[in-house]
Amino acid sequence: MRVTIAEVARRARVSKTTVSRVLNNKGDVDATTAIRVREVIAATGYTPSAGAVGLARGRTQTVGMLVPGLTWPWMGDVLQGVADVLEARGYGLLLNTMNRGPDSLAQFARHVSANAFDGLLLVEPPDTLSYITSLHESGLPVVMIDDRGHHPGFPSVATSNHDGAAEAAAHLLATGRTSIAMVTGPTEFGCVRDRAAGLRTHLASTDHPLDPGLLVEGDFTRGGGQAAVSDLLTRDIPFDAVFAHNDLMAVGVLDGLRAAGRAVPEDVAVIGFDDISIAAHTQPALTTVRQPSREMGEAAATMLLDNLTGTALPDAPHVVPTSLVVRESAPA
Known part of the structure; x- marks a missing residue:
């Protein structure tokens, strides 16, 4: 049985x-008493817990993390990256969902x-911004992951959404596609605006700008992707490629094209975004922009x-670059 304090x-x-004062070398304990306490510690083999030591020193050796939920396909990879670093440096994780x-x-x-x-590490849940801002302003160190709302007041880690979408557009054009449709996520998200701008900007620099009629707003779900491609097919505007803002919608696009008798990639090439685990196992396997979660x-x-150990938090976001993963749905 573990010996307690x-x-x-x-x-x-x-x-x-x-x-506790003896353990933390406080000088206000009588020398004879301190010796007796240390003798008991040595005799019993008592060792204080990391949490107790942290509290005594004003630190818990624990990092909090607040996320909207755990159902997002890429959240597990984010958490694994966080956990690997914390464990290696002797910290625990207190995870909170909304x-x-x-x-x-x-x-x-x-x-x-x-x-x-x-x-605190933060993947911003809805309706928490003012509270988190107040915590940050009161002195709590906060780092935001995937700053979806573009909040410059927070130190953050992001990925190159704009450049990733531009790379997808360049790949489609290089493989001979000339009429590219785009299925976005909800436009209130910063990553959606960045991905849309990346595709638009690259296409505008060529002879094949984005046709406004080939733009559909989706909801980041597989069903939303299928509904979006069904909508596109009713508009009587020909397209030979679809760029979807996440892989779940891209899978829905594949579903919708298959149901309509359109072959992928022969008739329509498809590119997603994220590179979640399902992307390599769709039929055909999904070309996608890998988000380095x-x-x-x-x-x-x-x-x-x-x-926490004295290094100032950076003013500019730390950007981890995306990369294009080419598979059968949009081959080279």
């Missing part, structure tokens, strides 16, 4: 506070009030821990 205090005939709305936020607020973590988690955790 209470057991040490009982055997040394002192209070737990006195034991699955229960106000109740979840209230629970998170209780953790804040209890000083349960030293700094795990690397983003690693970079954010490193940035936060470095700040």
